[in-house]
Amino acid sequence: MALSEFDLIRRYFTSFQQGPAVVTGIGDDCAELALSPGHTLFTSIDTMVEGVHFPKNPDVNGLGWRVLAAAVSDLGACGAKPLGFCLALTLPEADERWLSDFAEGLAEASQHFSIPLVGGDTTRGPLCLSVQVFGEAPAGKALLRSGAKVGDDLWVTGTLGDARAALDVLEKKNPAGSERHFLQQYYRAEPPLSFAVGLQGVASSAIDLSDGLAADLGHILQASKVGAELDLESLPLSDALMSSYSAEQAQYYALTGGDDYQLCFSASVEQRELISDLARTEKLRCTRVGTITGSGELAVKRGSIDVDLNAYKNKGYQHFS
Ligand SMILES: Nc1ncnc2c1ncn2[C@@H]1O[C@H](COP(=O)(O)OP(=O)(O)O)[C@@H](O)[C@H]1O
Ligand SMILES: Cc1ncc(C[n+]2csc(CCOP(=O)(O)OP(=O)(O)O)c2C)c(N)n1
Ligand SMILES: [Mg+2]
The missing domain is CATH 3.30.1330.10 (PurM-like, N-terminal domain)
Structure with missing residues (x-):
């Protein structure tokens, strides 16, 4: 019945x-x-x-x-x-x-x-x-999108881009070898919750990465009325991503792919040691990927070379577009 x-x-x-x-x-x-x-x-x-x-x-x-x-x-x-x-x-x-x-x-x-x-x-x-x-x-201790200050470091947790690679697996477009790893990252996303609680009073702003780093970081920049400089070569990539794609494609997935459910946050330079200690305690990878600037815009570089974000056909996930 x-x-x-x-x-x-x-x-x-x-x-x-x-x-x-x-x-x-x-x-x-x-x-x-x-x-x-x-x-x-x-x-x-x-x-x-x-x-x-x-x-x-x-x-x-x-x-x-x-x-x-x-x-x-x-x-x-x-x-x-x-x-x-x-x-x-x-x-x-x-x-x-x-x-x-x-x-x-x-x-x-x-x-x-x-x-x-x-x-x-x-x-x-x-x-x-x-x-x-x-x-x-x-009260008053939460991490908001609006507190980033010029000169702050920009950090991300975990690795980025694997969940985007999982979409290739689901569409049977991926080079063979790391399917299980990518699907695991997609279905078993692990947002770093206790690490985030530890960032209270340490980070100046934070956002979770659902739509993709470029798009979600954009929300921090808008809410904080600042800009940022981001180095593609510093983005944390898994071995699986690096061995399945060209460096450029892997960086593109990390920057725009979405579905990572990791954290992007800003913090003053004085907090570096504390953040690294906290990440070690939580057994979490935590990587400095750039700096908050006063430009009001996101500037992306690959090492010392400027990258034009407008050349990318996808800059992050958006419904209705
Ligand atoms: N239909 C809605 N009505 C009211 N608020 C909404 C609606 N959709 C989204 N929001 C709000 O807009 C903001 C941005 O939403 P969203 O991009 O979905 O955030 P997130 O990526 O954190 O889930 C959030 O504060 C959310 O609560
Ligand atoms: C089958 C499939 N196709 C495409 C995607 C990619 N995708 C869909 S929604 C989305 C962004 C996150 O969804 P959204 O509703 O914007 O969540 P929020 O930002 O509100 O947390 C991404 C990357 C996916 N996860 N699964
Ligand atoms: Mg939402």
Whole structure:
């Protein structure tokens, strides 16, 4: 017999591990979350649509992880600690195999990022997934897009461009060899949340990399009313990316590819040692890629040579263009 809406919720979504902030979780009209004294609430929502954010016939377990990782990445960008999330799930049918794989990947991410599922909504329709996250940070301590200062260093975490290479794998366009690595980076994105909390009071601005470094850094520059100089040769690339593509193509993917869910942040030069120590503690790669300038624009270089961003056909992901 087909699963009813409430059977489905009970079977797949009520056994998630809960957290210390959850006063009332799944099952009532609202979830109730407790904030720590002196903290403020941070919230953000992201939607994933089949054919836009993930392929038709995806790795469904990976999709469960990725939809939460992408949403929780925005809490990291603010240096906020996760409290809970809601899942709005629109499904064409109640396919038990699909639901079980999806709920398993989602539960793994929920545990990994210490963010409990506290509520949601389940409807029938074209496949679409939305996750709203809630987090907290001490009042006035969050990382914003607007604090970058001329002379600050520009940093990025992790490696960039692998998730873009995964799209080539999904479209069967990639040179053979590193498919598993690229798909792992795409489906199992790992935004550096605890590192981001450690950047409170250290970084001057931050953003998570969803649309691509050039596009997302552009938001910092606009909000902070500054410019930046970025060296393509300093971008952190995985061995897999470097061995699968020319240096130029790998740098292009790192600059414009998107889906990395790493952090880009600025910090004054005096913070270098502290940032390197924090990255070492978190076992996270963290790389200086440029400098904040007063030009009001993003200047990209390859070593000492100027690169014209306008020559690139894609400068970052945008819906409706
Ligand atoms: N439909 C909407 N209504 C209100 N605010 C929105 C809407 N879509 C996006 N925003 C807001 O616009 C800003 C930029 O959105 P977006 O580029 O999606 O951010 P992110 O990359 O962090 O998810 C965010 O503050 C987001 O909350
Ligand atoms: C099948 C597939 N094709 C293309 C992409 C590339 N892509 C789709 S949306 C996107 C940007 C992130 O999505 P968006 O809705 O802008 O998220 P936000 O910036 O709001 O977090 C990227 C890089 C993808 N992830 N999967
Ligand atoms: Mg968004």
